[in-house]
Amino acid sequence: MKKITILGSTGSIGNSTLKVIKANPGEYRVVALAAGNNIDLLYEQIMTFQPVAAAVSRGDLADALRNRLKGHSKTEILSGSKGFSMLAAIDEADTVISAISGASGLIPTYEAIRAGKGIALANKETMVMAGQIIMDLAKQKNIPILPIDSEHSAIFQSLQGHRKEDLKRVILTASGGPFRRLSLDEMKDVTPAMALKHPNWDMGRKISIDSATLMNKGLEVIEARWLFDLRMDQIDILVHPESIIHSMVEYMDGSVIAQLGIPDMITPISYALSWPRHIKTDLPPLKLEEVGRLTFERPDMGRFRCLALALKAVEAGESMPAVMNGANETAVGLFLDNRIKFLQIPEIIERTMDAHRPFNPDGIEAIMEADAWARGVAEKEAIRLGA
Ligand code: NDP
Ligand code: MG
Numbered sequence: 001m002k003k004i005t006i007l008g009s010t011g012s013i014g015n016s017t018l019k020v021i022k023a024n025p026g027e028y029r030v031v032a033l034a035a036g037n038n039i040d041l042l043y044e045q046i047m048t049f050q051p052v053a054a055a056v057s058r059g060d061l062a063d064a065l066r067n068r069l070k071g072h073s074k075t076e077i078l079s080g081s082k083g084f085s086m087l088a089a090i091d092e093a094d095t096v097i098s099a100i101s102g103a104s105g106l107i108p109t110y111e112a113i114r115a116g117k118g119i120a121l122a123n124k125e126t127m128v129m130a131g132q133i134i135m136d137l138a139k140q141k142n143i144p145i146l147p148i149d150s151e152h153s154a155i156f157q158s159l160q161g162h163r164k165e166d167l168k169r170v171i172l173t174a175s176g177g178p179f180r181r182l183s184l185d186e187m188k189d190v191t192p193a194m195a196l197k198h199p200n201w202d203m204g205r206k207i208s209i210d211s212a213t214l215m216n217k218g219l220e221v222i223e224a225r226w227l228f229d230l231r232m233d234q235i236d237i238l239v240h241p242e243s244i245i246h247s248m249v250e251y252m253d254g255s256v257i258a259q260l261g262i263p264d265m266i267t268p269i270s271y272a273l274s275w276p277r278h279i280k281t282d283l284p285p286l287k288l289e290e291v292g293r294l295t296f297e298r299p300d301m302g303r304f305r306c307l308a309l310a311l312k313a314v315e316a317g318e319s320m321p322a323v324m325n326g327a328n329e330t331a332v333g334l335f336l337d338n339r340i341k342f343l344q345i346p347e348i349i350e351r352t353m354d355a356h357r358p359f360n361p362d363g364i365e366a367i368m369e370a371d372a373w374a375r376g377v378a379e380k381e382a383i384r385l386g387a
Helices: 012-023 039-049 059-069 080-088 102-114 124-141 150-159 192-196 205-213 215-227 266-274 305-316 320-336 344-354 364-384
Strands: 002-007 028-034 053-056 076-079 095-098 118-121 145-147 167-174 235-239 245-251 256-260
Touching (some): 002 012, 002 080, 002 102, 012 028, 012 095, 039 059, 053 059, 076 080, 102 124, 145 215, 150 256, 150 266, 192 205, 192 320, 205 215, 205 305, 205 320, 320 344, 320 364
Parallel strands (some): 002 028, 002 095, 028 053, 095 118, 167 235
């Protein structure tokens, strides 16, 4: 029986993970849950799964939750960054699902690895900010980091039974997002509501905006680089609007191995939990005869500048990806609050990156400093743009 902690249990990935666990009660047990502010949903999850411990972002929310749970549950309630770190390292768990959104996921994930937990990783920002540090630590602790992100799950699956040395390149597919066909002029006035309507996937708010700007694909390139130890020239991106092929691996002899499926995160979440097995889910089958056509096109970096900026950040290396990520998160937050326009997202990221002198971050603290610096600069740049 796998004993599981979910960081970000009240989110889109967290909820889907709980569905998989509930459908396989003999295989998995929830031992700890961490959420941000949604104590109503967390309360229900605690009542259903009776974990050993749970954590929320603030002390007052923890007090309110404890009051509600009195007499119904023995779950210990923790709070704040210390609480998250303790929960991530809790003795009872052997596996941690990293599904907090954004940079807030980094430190709890790091603490989970330090405590020797196996990781199922959804929080790509962890890899973008601190890929080298995370992979070095995971190697030292001899623990696996299994991907939940659908593209990385597809690559991981396409690598099974093949020799890594025979790999030529990976091809990350991208849906292209809701604005794939819009001109720059048409993108000027798109609203958060329009950007949140993804054609194929139902996801949290931050990643939905990243999918609309194609920053999500930039973050995924960096995630793939670290997870699979690839050179940047071994990673290609192909827009595939149907989101049926989740990614591919090309080998030296010309073979291309792909993983296909309907676009639902239940599949990659299940695989990250059950690897090397494939367990049963109640998803409808993929009917290619109904899909009809699978189409592909090159990504347009001119219209989707966020993608170009992410690649530029990798090239600069050192602290630059963490700065790019922090600036993006700030800009996305401002866009969701209607304080900046959609096309100002890349503008703010670019200005923040231009102001940064990359340094070699020697640990997680240095990464968090670069992140905080980037957020400060991005805020200022946004105000200069009229936010
Ligand atoms: P959601 O916004 O749906 O959920 C985010 C979760 O993180 C919630 O449980 C939220 O808590 C919690 N959270 C947010 N901020 C904090 C914080 N500061 N401290 C503690 N907890 C916090 O996001 P998703 O589930 O969509 O995404 C989660 C991660 O998975 C992201 O990194 C995303 O890129 C990645 N991912 C998601 C995919 C998807 O299909 N959704 C696909 C591939 C990757 P609360 O709501 O209680 O405040
Ligand atoms: Mg993805």
